[in-house]
Amino acid sequence: MGLRDVLLGWPVYRQLTGADPLGRGAAAQSARSAALTPRTEAADRVARSVCPYCAVGCGQRVFVSGNQVTQIEGDPDSPISRGRLCPKGSASKSLVTSPLRQTTVRYRRPYGTEWEDLDLDTALDMIADRILAARAETWEDVDAEGRPLNRTLGISSLGGATLDNEENYLIKKLFTAMGALQIENQARI
Amino acid sequence: MAEAHPVGFQWVMEARKRGAKVFHVDPRFTRTSASADVYLPIRAGTDIALLGGVINYILTNELDFREYVLAYTNAATIVSEDFVDAEDAEGLFSGFDPATGSYVQDSWQYAGHERDSGSGHTATARETAAGLRHESHGAPIAGQVERDETLQHPRCVYQILKRHFARYTPEMVQRVCGLPPEKFLELARAWTQNSGRERTGCLIYSVGWTQHSVGVQYIRTGAIIQLLLGNVGRPGGGVLALRGHASIQGSTDIPTLFNLLPGYLPMPHHAQHPTFDDWVNAIRHPGQKGFWGNARAYAASLLKAYWGEAATPDNDFCYGYLPRLTGDHGTYQQVLDMIDGKIRGYFLLGQNPAVGSAHGRAQRLGMANLEWLVVRDLFMIESATFWQRGPEVATGEIVPQECRTEVFFLPAASHVEKEGTFTQTQRLLQWREKAVDPPGDARSELWFFYHLGRRLREKLAGSPLPRDRALLDLAWDYPTHGPHDEPDAEAVLREINGYDIATGRPLAGFAEARDDGTTAVGCWIYAGVYADGVNQAARRRPGGEQDWVAAEWGWAWPANRRMLYNRASADPQGRPWSDRKRYVWWDESAGRWTGHDVPDFEVTKAPSYRPPPGASGPAALAGDDPFVMQADGKGWLYAPSGVLDGPLPTHYEPAESPVRNPLYGQQGNPTRKTYRHPVNSVNPSPPQEHSQVFPYVFTVSRLTEHHTAGGMSRTVAPLAELQPEMFVEVSPELATLAGLNHLGWAHLVSARAVIEAKVLVTDRLVPLRVDGRVIHQLWLPYHFGFEGLVTGDSANDLFGITLDPNVLIQESKIGTCDVRPGRRPTGAALGELVDDYRRRAGVTPGAVPPAVTPGVPIGPPGSGGDGEGNG
């Protein structure tokens, strides 16, 4: 590369002589950055979603390549958010792809000092057995005057408010059918 | 709002650009204050005094929107002569029953209706958080009432309101709230000048407002102002709640709450609702005006959705299967019961009470005394690891080898790994498409509960026990797909919407629900979200292609109505109040209501309609009764029932306050819910002795960069990097007084806990002069805990457990504390420090201050009987 090429390629020269006097566009570009394309362009598909943090309900576009979320951006179509996301909404991709996410079942036995592995199917079965035992031990058919109670006070639940309506519906339906009424939610808190 | 709901705040900025004046009331100067026209630093816990001052300003200067107030509110209604106002009785209303800490509401009723529905004792209503039911409808009230259209009758609501707030003067606002009269008057003037026929004003609160021992009454006070100024049911008006979580509105509508069934139907109570008819009549109140007349159809259709073919008219649709309440089964009662060993198993579904609930130590001790705990979350949160890494392990209170709790951690699917609807803060349902499969063992809650139910039913197959019938007869047949047999969320949404059982046709709205077993509806207020078999919540017509109401983006309950009570946007004759503020109006030539939104009114009921004598249900509402879910069709300035701590808001000091109530002998809310349990202590407040041991007020709120208990933000690298440390904000004056250094350490002590934080000395907090004294306030974020990328002590550990009586939500926006320089002690010395404070403050664990302040006279509660309060 001759001196002339070096000079012509120098960003300051390009900034002073080209169409980008503020040095925010073409003048600041290198060969490497010129060759970059946005992740969103390479996406296989885009899912229309909603931010999982606060209740404003900003629209999100979730860009996916293969089975990988590659980017999450604000949805400009949303009349609520008009494409904007706050720091939390903008960090959603980091949330769902975080290396800290637990992806396997963990089990701590009574009086244990460490976590152990457990198979998901076994865990589900153990939990079902414990529910049935708790019901059997704490079931109340009627009150002192013989009026129905049909319940167990041996089981509690506290749910977050990032649960879908469909999930809350099944949770309440199942717990109610098993006679568990101590079912609570962040909405109480 | 700019901090916690930043993208929503863009609309406030838009309004400001068009000339709106923005006032921000907060104990701490925030980004919202920076973008407001006027910032009012208030003493935490005194909002009723401030807003009551505005009411007094309106009434003293007769600045109410008189035509609206007369026609659409209960201002003219005459109240019983038995009613004694808190103004005349040191802060207690008539009817207080000290034995139960609750009111008998007979004397609060309208004249001539002292024993009608809505009267009676409210002890059970208080235990069961009955106030929550009014999210979709008003409390019961008698039909025909005495009125004085001149508003001169001394017992009409208008005059009662005027007397009640007469002492809430600008000077009193200054004494209570610490706000200078000029600032208060600037607010009152702007609010009234920007309301009326041509203009509307909007009140926005964040749900920290609910986290007070008088939380419901805060909101009532705001609602009274908005009704007086004609700002309800009109564009640009309203009382807007900024809820804190993606689908917290949905979690109340389709509740996972102990006292509610979907659509705000009450969970039955063993004594009040032994039969199906008792239950239904308690909801619909036969003879009552308004839309609850159809409650039988909603109730029967819910039970059909639950128990399918097994539910028939002959067996009361399996009503007998529903578990019954006997009292308070709320989350705080549960935690105390865990400590006492009464609860076997606990599910945590995306919730982190070890950090996010009040009194963190009680939460962790409770969880350490279970047989089993199931935690379903994205990350390893504090509520899963308390037995191994919690602060009580450090102090020796929890020893892993001695802690019996068996813990199952099951990874959950994230919001992009499943499909379903969130209901955001404007009651808008938005469907999310699934983007990718969840990793490894991660599954949705839909998967977990569907398959758990399937397995329970398999294990119980053939069981002869009556208690297992409800599970075995459950309609639990959802289509599944994919390698993990994921249940179809859209099929669940269709059941929530409701359908005709014979044909399977989804209902178009809740008017199609039937009480004869021919329809199944999972949540009646959501009926219509799947109308025509189309997922209406998935509609995404771009905002730019729609008008400003954007009715084709998602779906709002009820009936895709974007603004409730919008009949009030027209005058009694059905004409828009003004051209600028037209929204919904009566089209005389077409004989129907029309406008920008779905009218919140029977669409062909003319403004001139008057009900025939003896009418009930919707037919009893006149053509100019806009508040169709209220039992008298009116907006309630005065609440004769339904609000358990008084028909009018009254300033009480928080449960912990360094200040003696300047307005009444009664110090705190006499009906607040307290718990006598050894783990729960309350710092003393005047007139109790030793309140100076905890001389400072602390309040907590959110940072933009974190989310509640931190499970979804302290675990996320960019957010953790932006806000890496627990800190406490103090004013320069307090820093000098307490010897605190900027960027140094401080520790804060209450009767429950001691926590440490880095000090941020800032003029975002100012000392306030209150009733001749200087009150210092501290501010803390409540996001921190001991897990995640960034850690710190939890602010919620400082709080004790005292609840609002209407909804059983805890007072976790204000408490008292001491602050000292340096780091907190560790190990056994930590407990000793708290013990020492308790000793000096005269606090006995488990003892709570008297509900009624000594010296305040208590009248007779009235007849009361065992009426069911607000039903």
Ligand code: SF4
């Ligand atoms: S992007 Fe921010 S403002 Fe929007 S919903 Fe998410 S958390 Fe709320």
